[in-house]
Amino acid sequence: MRSTPWTALGIWLSVSLALLLAGCGKGTNTAAAPSTSAGSSVLTVVAAENFWGSIAAQLGGSHVAVTSIISNPDTDPHTYEPTTGDARTVASAKYVVVNGIGYDPWAPKLLAAQRSPGRRVLTVGDLVGVKEGGNPHRWYSPPDVMKVIDRITSDYKALDPTDAAFFDTQHATYTTTGLAGYTSLIADIKARYAGTPVGASESIFAPLSDALGLNLRTPPSFLTAISEGSDPTAADKAAIDAQIKGHQIKVYVFNSQNSTPDVAAQVKEAKDAGIPTTTITETLVPPTSTFQDWQTAQLRSLETALASATGK
Numbered sequence: 001m002r003s004t005p006w007t008a009l010g011i012w013l014s015v016s017l018a019l020l021l022a023g024c025g026k027g028t029n030t031a032a033a034p035s036t037s038a039g040s041s042v043l044t045v046v047a048a049e050n051f052w053g054s055i056a057a058q059l060g061g062s063h064v065a066v067t068s069i070i071s072n073p074d075t076d077p078h079t080y081e082p083t084t085g086d087a088r089t090v091a092s093a094k095y096v097v098v099n100g101i102g103y104d105p106w107a108p109k110l111l112a113a114q115r116s117p118g119r120r121v122l123t124v125g126d127l128v129g130v131k132e133g134g135n136p137h138r139w140y141s142p143p144d145v146m147k148v149i150d151r152i153t154s155d156y157k158a159l160d161p162t163d164a165a166f167f168d169t170q171h172a173t174y175t176t177t178g179l180a181g182y183t184s185l186i187a188d189i190k191a192r193y194a195g196t197p198v199g200a201s202e203s204i205f206a207p208l209s210d211a212l213g214l215n216l217r218t219p220p221s222f223l224t225a226i227s228e229g230s231d232p233t234a235a236d237k238a239a240i241d242a243q244i245k246g247h248q249i250k251v252y253v254f255n256s257q258n259s260t261p262d263v264a265a266q267v268k269e270a271k272d273a274g275i276p277t278t279t280i281t282e283t284l285v286p287p288t289s290t291f292q293d294w295q296t297a298q299l300r301s302l303e304t305a306l307a308s309a310t311g312k
Contacts, residue, residue, distance in 0.1 A: 043064045071287050
């Protein structure tokens with residue numbers, strides 16, 4: 001998870017400045033000011049990462065104004081250091097979605113610095129029952145994504161009961177139409193390629209691999225090491241080399257936003273061996289994409305690689 005804790009001085013300075021600016025009303029909030037109309041309200045929503053922000057925006061429609069703190073594909077969510085602008089954005093939010101499980105350790109600090117009794121917070125890790133030390137990449141778990149969708153809608157209705165019917169409609173439209181291509185591809189890939197042995201560069205792919213029924217052969221300790229920014233063992237690297245050279249895997253999947261020298265070497269080795277490779281990313285690419293368009297594009301690329309490798 002590659003997390004780097006703030007120093008005590010850094011935390012004190014950042015929080016103190018954020019509180020000062022928020023109290024004085026200075027600066028410009030990074031979120032667009034929500035508009036209101038007669039008989040309706042607009043909820044201010046903050047998502048720590050844009051993959052959750054995209055879902056929150058589509059479920060809320062015109063009744064929410066969503067700001068995602070991590071939206072730049074070049075930003076590492078694990079080591080991000082929030083700005084005073086981020087603190088002001090969180091201070092004004094009625095609803096906040098954070099990933100948890102150690103993925104965004106800066107988010108709870110922002111929430112603690114800007115307490116609001118009327119604000120609701122969804123911590124995805126708590127919702128899906130994954131504790132610190134578990135795999136934090138829950139947006140790559142389709143069952144967990146559906147749990148998040150259901151909870152966001154439930155929370156919107158609790159925060160704005162007047163518009164409950166609107167949120168129910170948004171939920172139905174998103175799950176049956178918006179996610180139709182995403183859910184269909186998952187079912188198709190599982191039906192056709194379940195059991196196919198594959199390799200991956202890090203643990204981000206593991207939840208999706210499970211959902212697709214693929215046989216992820218890469219040592220879990222290697223997947224975790226690359227995800228957390230630590231050095232993989234020589235034994236793990238040798239095991240992966242043997243898998244590639246022996247064609248024990250059919251496809252190699254790697255996170256293009258975290259391509260370490262070890263991963264780059266494995267990608268080259270796989271290509272040299274004629275093993276198809278395909279990429280995934282941690283955050284939306286392009287950043288203006290929707291969650292489902294981003295995930296669907298990656299699933300199609302994976303499906304193409306699996307078809308090439310297996311002839312199915």
